[in-house]
Amino acid sequence: MADGPEGGQALLFLTDDQLRKGIEAMFFAYRGFTADPDRILADLAYGRAHHRAIHFIGRSPGTTVNNLLSILGVTKQSLNRVLRTLIEDGLVISEVGKTDKRERNLYLTEQGRALEQRLSDAQRDRMRAAYRAAGPEAVAGFRQVLEAMMDEDLHRHYRAMKDAKV
Amino acid sequence: MADGPEGGQALLFLTDDQLRKGIEAMFFAYRGFTADPDRILADLAYGRAHHRAIHFIGRSPGTTVNNLLSILGVTKQSLNRVLRTLIEDGLVISEVGKTDKRERNLYLTEQGRALEQRLSDAQRDRMRAAYRAAGPEAVAGFRQVLEAMMDEDLHRHYRAMKDAKV
DNA sequence: AATAATACGTCAGTGTTGTTGACATTCCAA
DNA sequence: TTGGAATGTCAACAACACTGACGTATTATT
Numbered sequence: 001m002a003d004g005p006e007g008g009q010a011l012l013f014l015t016d017d018q019l020r021k022g023i024e025a026m027f028f029a030y031r032g033f034t035a036d037p038d039r040i041l042a043d044l045a046y047g048r049a050h051h052r053a054i055h056f057i058g059r060s061p062g063t064t065v066n067n068l069l070s071i072l073g074v075t076k077q078s079l080n081r082v083l084r085t086l087i088e089d090g091l092v093i094s095e096v097g098k099t100d101k102r103e104r105n106l107y108l109t110e111q112g113r114a115l116e117q118r119l120s121d122a123q124r125d126r127m128r129a130a131y132r133a134a135g136p137e138a139v140a141g142f143r144q145v146l147e148a149m150m151d152e153d154l155h156r157h158y159r160a161m162k163d164a165k166v
Numbered sequence: 167m168a169d170g171p172e173g174g175q176a177l178l179f180l181t182d183d184q185l186r187k188g189i190e191a192m193f194f195a196y197r198g199f200t201a202d203p204d205r206i207l208a209d210l211a212y213g214r215a216h217h218r219a220i221h222f223i224g225r226s227p228g229t230t231v232n233n234l235l236s237i238l239g240v241t242k243q244s245l246n247r248v249l250r251t252l253i254e255d256g257l258v259i260s261e262v263g264k265t266d267k268r269e270r271n272l273y274l275t276e277q278g279r280a281l282e283q284r285l286s287d288a289q290r291d292r293m294r295a296a297y298r299a300a301g302p303e304a305v306a307g308f309r310q311v312l313e314a315m316m317d318e319d320l321h322r323h324y325r326a327m328k329d330a331k332v
Numbered sequence: 333a334a335t336a337a338t339a340c341g342t343c344a345g346t347g348t349t350g351t352t353g354a355c356a357t358t359c360c361a362a
Numbered sequence: 363t364t365g366g367a368a369t370g371t372c373a374a375c376a377a378c379a380c381t382g383a384c385g386t387a388t389t390a391t392t
Contacts, residue, residue: 010302013297013302013305016290018297019290019293019294020225021328022293022308022309023199024324024328025309027218028312028316028321028323028324029311029312029315030192031239031316032315032316032317032320033315059186059190120186124182124185124186127185127188127189127315129314130311131179131188131311131314132180133310133314134311136176137303137307138306138310138311139307139311140179141303141304141306141307141308141310141311142308142310142312144299144300144301144304144307144308145195145297145300145304145305146191146194146308148295148296148300149198149199149293150197150198151197151201157194158191161190162187162190
């Protein structure tokens with residue numbers, strides 16, 4: 001590569017080598033990101049798919065199956081398998097929609113909230129440590145790059161939830 | 167950001183809400199991160215496991231199966247299946263180790279390098295767009311947070327490759 | 333009222349990727 | 363040289379995603 005002498009200075013962070021490092025950082029970091037919840041889930045015979053469902057149902061109580069599908073980006077058959085076990089195990093309840101009876105509104109049960117808490121506590125702990133180690137400015141940059149990396153339709157979902165109150 | 171009032175100013179980025187946003191950003195961004203290579207791989211009847219193997223073999227030609235295992239964090243049997251198809255398809259060659267004949271040194275063939283290039287071009291394009299949109303300071307922060315999020319053993323691998331020359 | 337479209341669930345079949353178990357080969361050290 | 367450790371391979375199985383097809387209930391359209 002050897003970006004020319006001067007001139008390109010400001011663009012040094014766009015070299016192939018810098019990009020490769022970013023790609024590998026993303027790969028290794030994501031492993032860490034999921035490691036702690038994965039350990040908890042393994043004991044419960046659940047997988048990441050269950051975690052994701054629980055997370056976003058907890059995040060948007062009353063969400064519909066369709067909405068969840070577009071957030072998670074899986075097929076309804078795949079999601080259904082996960083939801084069925086969560087409902088059978090009493091972590092999630094599915095209510096017929098009020099205004100539109102074709103829809104199902106999904107909620108966490110008390111038990112579901114407990115697991116959600118346990119999982120997100122584990123994940124937050126690591127995230128907190130990373131944030132603390134890197135500092136506020138780094139965190140701002142972190143979020144900026146991630147947002148710029150999202151597909152547009154997912155970015156919409158992200159923005160919608162980002163600004164929602166807890 | 168519009169950080170709330172005063173007081174905890176410096177620690178506001180460590181609130182649960184900020185951490186949750188980071189977690190969701192990570193989730194959505196990783197989907198974007200893998201989307202482009204995934205599309206290419208789908209046409210070739212390969213998956214992400216193949217991509218990862220090709221990436222790290224291309225990155226460290228002559229690497230052994232064992233080394234690859236510790237980087238990828240899967241069982242050797244799982245990796246072996248992937249390697250076998252790549253070898254059969256002529257993308258990778260496996261040479262008996264010179265000093266230790268138990269080992270296998272892995273290399274990309276010309277064809278393998280071509281696919282590696284195609285995949286990483288696609289992934290780099292998105293990464294480059296994100297970097298460009300976010301700017302150099304944001305990128306530095308991005309990398310800092312990711313590194314702090316890695317498990318220690320993976321961080322070692324990352325550092326080892328980070329500083330290696332192309 | 334009849335028809336089309338939407339939301340959800342399910343059954344069947346397939347593919348990738350992870351796992352464990354068993355085994356062959358090679359190296360090394362007692 | 364013999365036994366154990368390390369390296370890698372083969373086989374069988376489980377988890378989970380996908381496609382495709384279909385059924386049912388409800389809502390929207392004509």
